[in-house]
Amino acid sequence: xxxxxxxxxxxxxxxxxxxxxxxxxxxxxxxxxxxxxxxxxxxxxxxxxxxxxxxxxxxxxxxxxxxxxxxxxxxxxxxxxxxxxxxxxxxxxxxxxxxxxxxxxxxxxxxxxxxxxxxxxxxxxxxxxxxxxxxxxxxxxxxxxxxxxxxxxxxxxxxxxxxxxxxxxxxxxxxxxxxxxxxxxxxxxxxxxxxxxxxxxxxxxxxxxxxxxxxxxxxxxxxxxxxxxxxxxxxxxxxxxxxxxxxxxxxxxxxxxxxxxxxxxxxxxxxxxxxxxxxxxxxxxxxxxxxx
Numbered sequence: 001x002x003x004x005x006x007x008x009x010x011x012x013x014x015x016x017x018x019x020x021x022x023x024x025x026x027x028x029x030x031x032x033x034x035x036x037x038x039x040x041x042x043x044x045x046x047x048x049x050x051x052x053x054x055x056x057x058x059x060x061x062x063x064x065x066x067x068x069x070x071x072x073x074x075x076x077x078x079x080x081x082x083x084x085x086x087x088x089x090x091x092x093x094x095x096x097x098x099x100x101x102x103x104x105x106x107x108x109x110x111x112x113x114x115x116x117x118x119x120x121x122x123x124x125x126x127x128x129x130x131x132x133x134x135x136x137x138x139x140x141x142x143x144x145x146x147x148x149x150x151x152x153x154x155x156x157x158x159x160x161x162x163x164x165x166x167x168x169x170x171x172x173x174x175x176x177x178x179x180x181x182x183x184x185x186x187x188x189x190x191x192x193x194x195x196x197x198x199x200x201x202x203x204x205x206x207x208x209x210x211x212x213x214x215x216x217x218x219x220x221x222x223x224x225x226x227x228x229x230x231x232x233x234x235x236x237x238x239x240x241x242x243x244x245x246x247x248x249x250x251x252x253x254x255x256x257x258x259x260x261x262x263x264x265x266x267x268x269x270x271x272x273x274x275x276x277x278x279x280x281x282x283x284x285x286x287x288x289x290x291x292x
Contacts, residue, residue, distance in 0.1 A: 053123045055176055056213035057222045057250045058229070061090060061111065063207040064243040069236055074212060077229050079220035084121040084213045088113050089199050090186075090244065091160070091206035099166065100154040108187060111211070112199055115139060115190040121213040122175060124190060128152045129171035138167035139190035143180045145172045161204045167191065177248055184248065207244045222249035 089112040097105045130152050144150045154169045226249040234240050
């Protein structure tokens with residue numbers, strides 16, 4: 001009778017261990033599946049997003065007064081297909097806070113652009129958009145929603161030059177080149193033509209700049225293009241050394257956009273392996289004669 005009780009107890013314990021092992025393996029398999037799929041698909045996802053927006057391969061911001069020379073250099077460059085330019089106002093550091101959520105002051109670098117501008121390159125797509133774009137509306141980058149919790153309708157306060165502005169968040173933009181701080185030290189913000197004109201007219205702590213968005217021939221390496229074109233711009237544009245300049249290329253920036261996700265998915269994948277391995281080893285030892 002005692003032997004039967006012992007045997008029955010061992011069977012129950014083994015059944016319980018089997019259920020736990022099965023659940024852990026199921027969880028680990030799901031984590032592995034998600035991790036591997038994201039790791040192998042992130043690049044194509046970013047490429048598809050950029051293609052849908054007709055995203056720029058090369059982007060150049062400059063306060064240079066020699067815009068015609070820059071346009072001539074870009075038009076004559078190897079791999080060039082087409083270009084679009086627009087005005088922007090550039091600040092290295094803007095203090096801002098979310099009034100709605102009573103957040104602390106923070107600061108970052110921003111390019112202010114006119115929301116109403118028609119674009120055929122790096123088209124503006126707004127997610128979580130509000131009912132109507134008003135004079136005090138603003139479009140923030142999606143990163144500020146994900147990382148800082150901004151919501152559509154929130155009021156963001158910004159200290160621009162010697163004036164404090166309050167904008168209502170209309171929605172959030174996605175741009176592979178400006179995806180997160182791993183990509184760039186700046187974000188693009190889109191405001192009404194009225195507010196853009198006001199800031200542009202009274203700029204003192206920032207820079208009046210031109211934004212040149214370039215599409216290259218298919219397959220032309222964007223990193224090589226940036227190196228080639230910047231060497232030429234530096235040698236030809238007379239005020240390059242005194243102007244404010246900032247260049248970006250898709251290959252490098254898309255890698256920056258994916259690296260955070262890649263690191264997270266790698267951690268998940270490794271964690272999944274770590275879940276299964278000890279359990280399998282433990283189960284193997286339990287099945288070894290003399291360990292029961």
